[in-house]
Amino acid sequence: MSNTENRTRRNTGGTGNDRRSSNDRGAGNERRTGNDRRSGSDRRTGSDRRSDNDSRNINGSRRTGNNSRNRRRKKRANPVVFVIGIILISVVILLISRFIEKHTASKKKISESDLYSMYNITKDSNEVAVLLNNILTDETVAFYEDGRVYLKYDFVKDYVDDKFYWDSNENVFLYTTANDIIKTSLGSTEYYVTNTKNTVDYQIVKTSGSDAYVAIDFVALYSGMEYSYNENPSRVRLTCNWGEEVTKAKLSKGIKIRIKNSIKSDIVYSCSGSTSVYITETKGKWSKVVTEDGYFGYVRNSEIKDKTTETLTTDFVQPEYTRIKKDGKISMAWHMVTGYASNQQLVDLVTNAKGLNVISPTWYRLSDNNGGFDSLADSSYVQRAHLLGLEVWASVDDQDENSDDGEVFPYTSRRETLINNLVADVLQNGIDGISLDIEYLEEEDGEAFTQFVRELSVKCRANGIVLSIDNKVPEIYNDYYDIEAQGEVADYIIMMGYDEHYGTDTGAGSVASLPWVTDGIVDLVNMVESDKIICAVPFYTRKWTEDAEGNLVDVETLSMVEAAGDLASHGVTANWVEEYGQNYGEYTEGSNTVRIWLEDSSSIEEKLKLIDTYSLAGMAAWRLGLENQELWNTIIKYTN
Numbered sequence: 001m002s003n004t005e006n007r008t009r010r011n012t013g014g015t016g017n018d019r020r021s022s023n024d025r026g027a028g029n030e031r032r033t034g035n036d037r038r039s040g041s042d043r044r045t046g047s048d049r050r051s052d053n054d055s056r057n058i059n060g061s062r063r064t065g066n067n068s069r070n071r072r073r074k075k076r077a078n079p080v081v082f083v084i085g086i087i088l089i090s091v092v093i094l095l096i097s098r099f100i101e102k103h104t105a106s107k108k109k110i111s112e113s114d115l116y117s118m119y120n121i122t123k124d125s126n127e128v129a130v131l132l133n134n135i136l137t138d139e140t141v142a143f144y145e146d147g148r149v150y151l152k153y154d155f156v157k158d159y160v161d162d163k164f165y166w167d168s169n170e171n172v173f174l175y176t177t178a179n180d181i182i183k184t185s186l187g188s189t190e191y192y193v194t195n196t197k198n199t200v201d202y203q204i205v206k207t208s209g210s211d212a213y214v215a216i217d218f219v220a221l222y223s224g225m226e227y228s229y230n231e232n233p234s235r236v237r238l239t240c241n242w243g244e245e246v247t248k249a250k251l252s253k254g255i256k257i258r259i260k261n262s263i264k265s266d267i268v269y270s271c272s273g274s275t276s277v278y279i280t281e282t283k284g285k286w287s288k289v290v291t292e293d294g295y296f297g298y299v300r301n302s303e304i305k306d307k308t309t310e311t312l313t314t315d316f317v318q319p320e321y322t323r324i325k326k327d328g329k330i331s332m333a334w335h336m337v338t339g340y341a342s343n344q345q346l347v348d349l350v351t352n353a354k355g356l357n358v359i360s361p362t363w364y365r366l367s368d369n370n371g372g373f374d375s376l377a378d379s380s381y382v383q384r385a386h387l388l389g390l391e392v393w394a395s396v397d398d399q400d401e402n403s404d405d406g407e408v409f410p411y412t413s414r415r416e417t418l419i420n421n422l423v424a425d426v427l428q429n430g431i432d433g434i435s436l437d438i439e440y441l442e443e444e445d446g447e448a449f450t451q452f453v454r455e456l457s458v459k460c461r462a463n464g465i466v467l468s469i470d471n472k473v474p475e476i477y478n479d480y481y482d483i484e485a486q487g488e489v490a491d492y493i494i495m496m497g498y499d500e501h502y503g504t505d506t507g508a509g510s511v512a513s514l515p516w517v518t519d520g521i522v523d524l525v526n527m528v529e530s531d532k533i534i535c536a537v538p539f540y541t542r543k544w545t546e547d548a549e550g551n552l553v554d555v556e557t558l559s560m561v562e563a564a565g566d567l568a569s570h571g572v573t574a575n576w577v578e579e580y581g582q583n584y585g586e587y588t589e590g591s592n593t594v595r596i597w598l599e600d601s602s603s604i605e606e607k608l609k610l611i612d613t614y615s616l617a618g619m620a621a622w623r624l625g626l627e628n629q630e631l632w633n634t635i636i637k638y639t640n
Contacts, residue, residue: 105256105263114266118259119233129235132159134246134278134290142236143213148202149229149236150213157447160240161223162485165451166205166212172412173205173214175222176454178319178489179461182222183412186212224316230293237294242314247279249289250306257297261286269295279307323491323532324433324466326391329611330492330534330618331639332358334395334435336625343378349624350388355636359385360435360620364396364422369407371417374400379429393433393468394426398440405441409448415455423459433466435494446480457489468492468534473500473520474527487528494620495524497607498538504552508544510597512537514581514606521610530615537607537619539626541599548591559626563596574598581606601634608638 116122119129121140128142128149141155153166153173165174171186184191184204191198204218216236219225225240251257251271258265261283269291277289280296287304290296333356337343343361350356363376373396382392398405408414426434436456441449453469460467467490472478474495487493497517501509510516517535524533541563545554558566567574567585574583574596582603586595608619618639621627 106265106267108266110259110266110268114259115268116233118268119235121233121235123233127234128229129233129294130155131235131237131290131294131296133239133241133244134237134280134296136296142216143208144234145206146202149216149227150206151216151219153212153214156214156219156223160219160225160238163454164214164219164223165447167410167412168210168212169410170412173212174412174451176451176458177222178321179458181455181458191218224314224318226314228293235294237290237292239312242312242316245309245311247307247309249277249279249304249308251275251277251289251299251303252305255299255303257289257291257295257299259297261288261298263300265298268297279304321489322461324464325491325531326357326466326617328357329639330358330620331355331635332360332393332494332534332618332620333539334621334623335359335361336623337361337363337376340376340378343376343381345625346381346384347388350390352629352632353624354632355639356632357390357639358393358433358620359390359624360393360395362395362397364394364425365400366396366398366403366405366408366418367400368403369414371408371414371421372403373418373422375425377425377429377431382430382432391432391466393435393466394431395435395437395470396422397437405438405449406445409441409445409452415448415452419452419456419459422456423463423465426465427463431465433468433491434460435468435470437470439470439472441481443480446482450482450485453486454489460491466491468494470494470496470536472496473516474523483524484527487532491532492534492617493524493528493532494534494536495520496536496622497521498536498540498622501542503555508546508552508555508595510580510582511541511599512603512607513579513597514603515579517607518610521614521616525614531617533614533616534618534620535607535610535616537604537621538599539621539623539631541597544595545589546593546595553592558596560599560628560631563598564600564628566594567596567598570594576602600628601631604631605634605638608635611638 110118113123120136120138121127121129126143126145127140128144129140130137130142130151137155141152143150151160153164156164157166161175163176165176166172167174173184173186175182180194182191182193186205186207187203188205189200189203191200191204200215200218202215202217204215206213216227216229220227223240224242225238227236227238229236251274253271253273255271255275256267257269257271259268275291277291277299279287279289281288282301285301286298287301288296288298289304333353335342335346335349346359350359361376361381363378365374366372367374377394385392408418422434434456436453438449457467459465469486469490469492471481471483471486471493472495474483483493497520498512500512500516501507502511517537521533521535540557540559543556543558543563543566544552547553564574567587570587572585572587574585576582577584577597580597583598583600584596585598586593588594610616611619619635621635
């Protein structure tokens with residue numbers, strides 16, 4: 001009951017009906033019965049309660065009009081708050097989901113098509129992916145046929161062993177060691193080691209289109225290469241980088257190798273147990289690895305354990321290239337022989353040649369395209385030379401216009417003819433060695449020439465014949481001569497340190513300036529053992545005539561004596577030019593200028609000093625008869 005109602009009843013005093021008397025309330029502890037409580041006279045009706053409400057509203061004791069309005073506003077505000085709350089919760093859930101997604105590794109395995117694409121091969125083909133020293137090749141260089149893997153010849157030549165050679169003209173495949181020439185033909189199961197026939201149970205060489213392919217087992221037989229082959233996808237892992245350091249490690253069971261360096265990347269391989277891998281690359285928190293059976297991809301660095309570095313070794317024994325090495329320094333000079341009569345000049349030419357111990361007469365010249373040659377060899381000359389304490393290393397050149405190097409060296413049968421007949425003639429005349437002087441080789445015939453050198457070296461080694469090879473000063477334009485390969489099989493490499501300037505193509509200049517010769521020797525000792533290198537010097541120079549505008553109008557080759565005499569006859573005293581390491585003089589003839597960079601005892605001595613500086617095998621000179629005789633007093637100081 002409200003306070004208002006109590007106050008009203010007290011103010012009016014109330015009637016018996018309004019207030020119960022003490023008798024009505026009972027005597028002290030008397031209580032109403034349940035029926036009394038349920039009596040309508042004791043309880044208010046609905047009308048009474050509504051009346052009470054009206055009283056409360058009128059008097060404003062509980063709610064006012066403002067409260068009613070606030071209540072309506074709150075009812076309108078509640079949906080807005082609810083929506084904002086839902087949005088905030090959604091954002092939080094989204095952020096948590098993305099965080100979980102970002103840090104949860106993908107369980108998706110790479111698809112079969114993507115796996116084959118990763119290996120650069122086509123599914124349902126006979127293509128084989130190749131991992132060379134744990135690096136996948138960019139292009140397909142192998143196929144699988146008749147239960148064998150076949151490797152593309154060009155790939156084998158460039159990356160496995162360059163001593164393999166494919167003769168596409170005669171369909172002959174060869175491999176040359178220090179002492180043997182191994183030979184087979186296209187489609188054959190037979191091969192020859194020199195003259196001994198061997199047989200295998202597979203075709204050694206096949207072709208596909210214009211390309212030759214060689215059985216991987218045959219390559220491994222001679223190159224020392226090791227391999228493992230696996231299928232699905234078809235792949236072969238080749239190892240031939242013996243002596244190099246590699247990094248190995250272990251991956252535990254369950255570790256996933258992925259196609260990219262991301263946990264979201266597809267799985268290439270799942271380790272079923274402890275797995276050995278090679279680490280080929282590290283990028284931040286990831287490393288690229290290769291399994292021993294040729295799966296590759298990325299793992300996190302934290303998943304790698306037991307990382308070690310080791311040097312690759314093999315039980316394969318590489319062939320040993322023995323050589324003929326002369327005691328002391330080589331002091332050699334060429335004797336230009338133009339006919340048999342020239343052979344009679346030997347004694348006159350070498351009488352004052354103090355310290356000379358090797359003479360190279362120009363006796364052999366390729367004469368046709370079938371392996372033929374002309375010979376001016378003379379056994380009596382050899383005998384006289386031996387009596388004079390000289391060895392004879394006969395020169396073999398390619399200066400006959402009737403012979404084309406490109407028609408001789410690329411053909412196996414023609415190389416064989418040339419080598420067999422040449423060696424036979426050398427032996428017949430008692431000649432001590434060969435000085436191979438091939439100067440007109442074209443770049444496309446470079447590999448064929450190298451093969452010729454290898455084959456010739458086998459024959460020379462077997463017969464005790466010294467093999468020396470003449471080369472121009474090494475430069476980019478002539479690198480196809482492959483001096484490094486020559487140096488592996490030859491006894492001596494002769495650097496012809498002259499013709500720096502030779503005509504209109506080069507313009508006027510020194511024939512052999514000291515810096516140019518020195519640079520050549522420096523390059524050469526990085527390719528060949530220094531005690532195989534002979535530095536050849538010029539016994540000649542050139543006289544250059546230029547017009548008033550500096551254009552070359554004439555060039556003439558002069559001997560040492562002729563050059564010095566030419567300057568003297570014009571009253572010119574040559575001056576030493578430190579930059580070139582030689583004397584220089586010039587004079588005018590009308591409106592022309594004549595210039596001469598002299599080769600004399602002083603300039604030659606500067607070049608001979610390179611023998612000791614770089615521990616070279618000795619010196620050679622082109623050619624006898626052009627030198628100042630006093631020069632030999634200088635030469636002997638560096639060769640004795």
